Amino acid sequence: xxxxxxxxxxxxxxxxxxxxxxxxxxxxxxxxxxxxxxxxxxxxxxxxxxxxxxxxxxxxxxxxxxxxxxxxxxxxxxxxxxxxxxxxxxxxxxxxxxxxxxxxxxxxxxxxxxxx
Amino acid sequence: xxxxxxxxxxxxxxxxxxxxxxxxxxxxxxxxxxxxxxxxxxxxxxxxxxxxxxxxxxxxxxxxxxxxxxxxxxxxxxxxxxxxxxxxxxxxxxxxxxxxxxxxxxxxxxx
Numbered sequence: 621x622x623x624x625x626x627x628x629x630x631x632x633x634x635x636x637x638x639x640x641x642x643x644x645x646x647x648x649x650x651x652x653x654x655x656x657x658x659x660x661x662x663x664x665x666x667x668x669x670x671x672x673x674x675x676x677x678x679x680x681x682x683x684x685x686x687x688x689x690x691x692x693x694x695x696x697x698x699x700x701x702x703x704x705x706x707x708x709x710x711x712x713x714x715x716x717x718x719x720x721x722x723x724x725x726x727x728x729x730x731x732x733x734x735x736x
Numbered sequence: 737x738x739x740x741x742x743x744x745x746x747x748x749x750x751x752x753x754x755x756x757x758x759x760x761x762x763x764x765x766x767x768x769x770x771x772x773x774x775x776x777x778x779x780x781x782x783x784x785x786x787x788x789x790x791x792x793x794x795x796x797x798x799x800x801x802x803x804x805x806x807x808x809x810x811x812x813x814x815x816x817x818x819x820x821x822x823x824x825x826x827x828x829x830x831x832x833x834x835x836x837x838x839x840x841x842x843x844x845x846x847x
Contacts, residue, residue: 624779651833663780663823663837676832711779715833723768723827725835727779 622646624728626712632734638700641731643712644693650717653725654687654697657709666710669695670717702735709733739763740826742838749814749845757809757822757841765829769807771800772823774840780823783809814845 625644633639645652653668667677669689677687684703689695699706713727743758761769768787772780784793786802793800797818799810809822821842825835 653834662839663825665834665836668833670833676834713779724770724782724785725825726782727772729779730777 624712624714624726626710626728626731628731629729630732630734632736633702635703635735636701637735638698639702639706639733639735641697641710641712641733643695643697643728645695645712645714646716646726647693648716649714649726651715651725652689652695653713653715654695655711655713655727657711657730663711666697699733702733704735707734740824740836740838742822742824742841744841745839746842747844749811749843751815751845751847752813754810754812754814756811757843758806759809759824759838760806761824761826761838762805763826763828763830763836766826767829768827769802770825770827770835771807771809772825774821774823783822811843814843816845816847819843819845 627642651670654666655663656666657663666679667687672689685699687697709730709732711727711730713725715725740761768785770785771783773783774780784800789804791802797812801808821840823837823840825837827835
């Protein structure tokens with residue numbers, strides 16, 4: 621199993637530019653999560669999908685952030701326009717549905733975003 | 737207000753010096769408590785899931801326990817390779833499918 625795959629691993633962009641982060645969840649997982657990690661706020665949920673449908677986007681900070689999941693094996697998180705305060709590590713994670721034993725969330729390696 | 741806290745914020749141990757990390761939570765309807773390890777530049781790596789008070793899980797030098805208000809991660813005779821940030825997370829009835837993470841404990845094990 622290849623695990624959750626994210627790209628790019630590192631991105632440096634100028635303020636005002638569009639940023640697109642990509643994620644391939646673990647095959648067969650029904651849930652996909654986007655988290656953001658900063659020193660100040662720790663790990664916080666931005667949005668999650670179930671069977672490709674967005675379920676809870678209450679953590680998306682502003683309209684500048686959007687996420688899509690066009691199919692079971694791909695999701696994007698887009699920031700447009702980007703701002704320096706968006707600098708953080710963005711993690712994609714997935715988990716299987718079903719009974720409690722499948723509750724574990726598995727994380728990708730993260731996309732390190734720096735907006736200058 | 738629901739919250740998840742961890743203590744200490746940072747811990748420095750000598751190799752072989754056993755200790756415990758604490759995760760305290762105030763949530764209603766706990767569905768699971770999870771421990772993760774995060775190495776610098778990496779994503780969190782799953783360690784344990786605990787579902788009910790009194791439950792214990794072990795893996796190598798790590799042992800996780802759960803009460804109704806807190807969880808402990810006991811580290812026995814740690815080695816330098818155990819150095820990492822340890823995160824706990826809770827899943828509760830009010831959170832849907834979300835996990836709420838604590839701020840983490842940064843563990844350093846010196847040779």
